[in-house]
Amino acid sequence: MALVLKRQIKGIPVLEVVAENARHEPLPLVVYYHGWRSAKELVLTQARKLAQAGMRVVLPDALNHGERLQPVSEIPSWTFWQSIQTNLAEFSLIIDYWQQLHLIKDDLIGVGGVSMGGMTTAALLTKHPEIKVAACIMGSPAPLTYARLVRDNVRQHGLQQPADLGLLTSWLTAYDLTQQPKALANRPVLFWHGTEDERIPYNQMADFERQIKGQSYAQNVTFMTGQGERHLVQPALMTTITDFFATHLKIKSE
Template identity: 35%
Template sequence: MITVKHESINGIPLLEVVLTERVNETLPTVIFYHGWTNLKESSLVHGYEIAKKGFRALIPEAYLHGERSEGTPVNERSLEFWDVVQHNIVEFPMIVDHYVKAGLTDQKRVGVSGLSMGGMTTSAILTQYPWLKTAVVLMGSPSPISFSKWLLTSKWQTGAEINLESDQFAPAIESLKMISLDLQPEKINGKFVHFWHDEDDDLVPYQPTFDFYKKIKDQDYGRHVSFTTTGSYGHHVPYMISIETAEFFNRHL
């Protein structure tokens, strides 16, 4: 059986998904981040598949989402997209530390994954925490600056036209450089990292992510990076990719 528990860690609501008979064991742990405008509950299928392999899966509620909503609907707050990602990045080690201190997480076997915005969170976390063992990026861009420029001309954007080249946004663009995996791919450092993206995705473009993979796959630091391409699913993670994600962690975490 699988146990799903609702927890709150330092004010961060999350779902803990784990095999019932292993609830109190020290386990390798995967933190899985949901997408923009989604809820933690929407990622339970991924948590289930990961937990079935013997891992502790933790699915946090992102800032401004679900239980952490603050007034204006998040889909009307597109300019705060990267603020949400930054919260995820800062909160990641806090969640890990809590579970390590509780004796429930093996600190040497921590993985991260996520879809869409959660995939971008995953790429960003790879630039910040060298102790992370492995990661799976689902339809998330490793290039936050170029994605931001595309984002503001896409169907994600509502409201007035915004020019990211203006001086007003210079500090924000500068801050994104620190979490840009495309600008510091050497931080992958030989880790097993897997990307999945669908060619027909119209919300997070496929080609830039695939180009990033082609650029790094023959480098020493990228020798264990892999990529799965599908077609016809668009911006939706099919069940078979949830299974593939869990199997990847089973091999490498």
């Protein structure tokens, strides 16, 4: 049975999901991020599967979401990027909390997420070599490309946005995985995207797959395409994600 425990880590509301009989034992740690206008509770099914496979899973509420819900800025996409940036800033606080408790087994740290959480995951890979395994689900490894697409769509719809929005979000350059693919560093990373995704274009994952194909630093990257799939995680995919983390975090099956 998986326990679901509410915690506050440096002001960050999180859920800890862990097998009841292993609650006080060091375990591989997976931080798993929810999507845009969602909340930590909506990735609980995935977390329970991971916990049942032997991991301690931490589900944070992103800024402006869940227990931290705030009105969305009238500036298009501003709240979205602010939420991701805060995820990036808070990641080390979450890891440090569990390290101080000596509950991370053998420094085995994983990170994953869906949609906005997938973008967070890909961005974290650029700066955190301590991450051993990752899964970017329905996210984009190319936030600069996605940001340009959003700005173009805003202009086409005649909505107002700051002329210097690109500069205001220039921090994206430092966290764009497509600009620094060697940061993959031969780590096991799973990318999944549906071909009919109506929110984040499939081609941003497909272009990255072509970019890094055959490179030595990308030998452990797995790309999976959901033919005809939209912006939705099906139960079978949750099992695939769980198996990926369990395999690469070296968790032996019972």
